[in-house]
Structure formats: structure tokens, C-alpha cells
Amino acid sequence: MAQSDLWHRVHEFCETYGLDLPLLMAPMAGASPVALAGAVADAGGMGACGALLMAPDDIAQWAAGFRARSNGAFQMNLWVPDPEPARDPAHEAALAEFLTQWGPRPEVSDGPLVQDFDAQFDALLAAGTPVVSTIMGLLTAEQVAALRARRMRWFATVTTVAEARAAQSAGADAVIAQGAEAGGHRGSFDAQKAQAQSVGGLALIPAVVDVVDVPVIAAGGIGDGRAMAAALVLGASAVMLGTALLRSPEAGVAPKWADALSGLAPEDTRLTRAFSGRTGRAVATPYVRAAETGPAPAPYPVQRALTAPMRAAGEARSMQMWAGQAAARARPEPAGQTVTRIWDQAQALLGSAG
Structure with missing residues (x-):
């Protein structure tokens, strides 16, 4: 691929979305404070919010808070809902018994376990979010x-x-x-195929670039400028950072989580359904390892509800600590510094014209 083609793609993407550099924050549900998104945007990238857990009013407040903090670009992300899961009281009881080894005994409400997707979407429309991103499926034509x-x-x-x-x-x-290197939940449209179809970025990025005409944003394993440069050479127009930002002070994640990322080997993460019922990559804590031979997880969002008391307890051995395979490259530095450092490294590798 000619260098001129690479820079044309990058510059066109940045111009379209009002960016100074082709780097986006991953929309991490529960780890997308305005302070982090604003820091990324102020550094010239695109901030983000994972709105999965947010009620409509919370979505409106986050968007207003971001705009008060920064005049940069941002996206807000929603999960396309899965079909209503089948409930199995006997299996849920077995899971509850297993989970008492790791935290308080769980109880699952008979009421709704997720936010109303249509109401969330309407809230994004009302907020005029510049970019809406989705995971787990596609929007309707309407x-x-x-x-x-x-x-x-x-x-x-x-x-x-x-x-x-x-x-x-x-x-x-x-x-x-x-x-497949990415931390957090896999974005697979079919929950049953998420783990079997775990394709690494080096194979996935060029394969996707070859079959679509729209820009491709590379996510997963982008921990430094080397990985960013590689993704752009493979045909991406921009990259997305998630785990690389979690040790920044603006992220505000639990210290035990941030500390666990330091020196974390790629093989010390796991694809697991143990926290939510949906496949995601997390630190291989004792709980994650034990769950591999425990009762099969319930479907999402039942498993998420079952593990809620355990997750709230915040014990290191069972904490939900999402992490990508490049977690060891995350640094305890301001998020804006991370963004500019990685972009500077990538430009140095790619040569001039950036």
C-alpha cells in the first residue's frame, strides 16, 4: 500500500470527524467518565461514552457534561439488544450457589434487567450526539x-x-x-459464536478493509505507536484505544484494576462469559479461572444480574477487570499524554506527511 494512500485515508477521516489525529477512545461502559473522554478529545482525538447502563436522563447529562468540558468530538455507544433470554430457575440456583464462594448470594429480579434500548436511542437523538456507535448488532433502517x-x-x-x-x-x-485482542466485551452479532469466531486484528483488519468501502477503525491490541502504525498500514483509517487508557487518572477505575494491568502478560487475560453471560476479555482472576470448570454461565443479562453482588464487593480475586492482551503497555499517565505519545510514535514509524 502506497504511503500516499495511507495518509490520504487518515487525513480524510480526521477532516470528516473534526479530529487532529486518527485516534478514538473506546466507549467502555462503566469506565467512560466525562473527564477521560474530554482529555482524549482535547488531545485531538475522539472521546466516547459507553451508554449501556445509562437511563435516558443519564445520557443527556453525560452529553451536556462533555460539551461543558470540551468542544472536541465524541461518540456514544449502545448495545443492540439480544432476544429475551430463556430463564432456567434450577440452573440459576446452581449458579447462585457457586457464586456464594466469591461474594454475597445473588438474587435475580423478575423485572427488566436492561435499559430500554429504544428510549436510550431516542435520548441520543435528542442529545444530537455527533456519532452513535453500536456493538452486538445493527440498527434498523428506521x-x-x-x-x-x-x-x-x-x-x-x-x-x-x-x-x-x-x-x-x-x-x-x-x-x-x-x-480478539481487545479487552471488554466482544462485539459479535451472535452471542453463541463470539468465542469461536475470535479473529485477531492482524487478520481481521485487512480482511475487512478489502470488503467494505467505508472507513475502518481498528480496535484491539493498540497499546503503543507500533501497533497503531501497523493498523494504519493494514488499511485502517483510525484506531481505537481502550485498555491503554485505563491507568490514566482521568479513567478513575478501581486501583486494584489499574494495578492489575501493570506487566500483565497477554496470556494472563481470558475470553470469558463469567461476568455478564456475553463473551469478553478480562484479567484471569481466580474467579475467572474457577468459572471455566464451574456451572455454565446464564445468558446475558441474567448472568450479569447474578454476578452483580460479587462485582460490587470489589475483591481482587473476583473483580470484573476487563483487559486487552496489550494491557502491559498501559501507563499511569494523563490520558492526553497517552494519546499524543502513541500518535507521535506511530508517525515516527510511518514517516513524514502525517
């Missing part, structure tokens, strides 16, 4: 039309070539190619 009517953009997270094709056909303005 939702895409609603975004376009307001000149809002849609980024669809994909984990396979087939998903990338489907996202482009559905009207996505860009696709986020999430490699």
Missing part, C-alpha cells in the same frame, strides 16, 4: 434514517468479515474492526 435526518453518523462494531459486509449494507458510516 433508526439509520433518524440519524441521517439529524446529520448524525453511525459506527458499527464488527468482529468478522460477514458482519462488516452486513454493517455496510445497513448504512454504517464506518466500521470498527474489533480484533
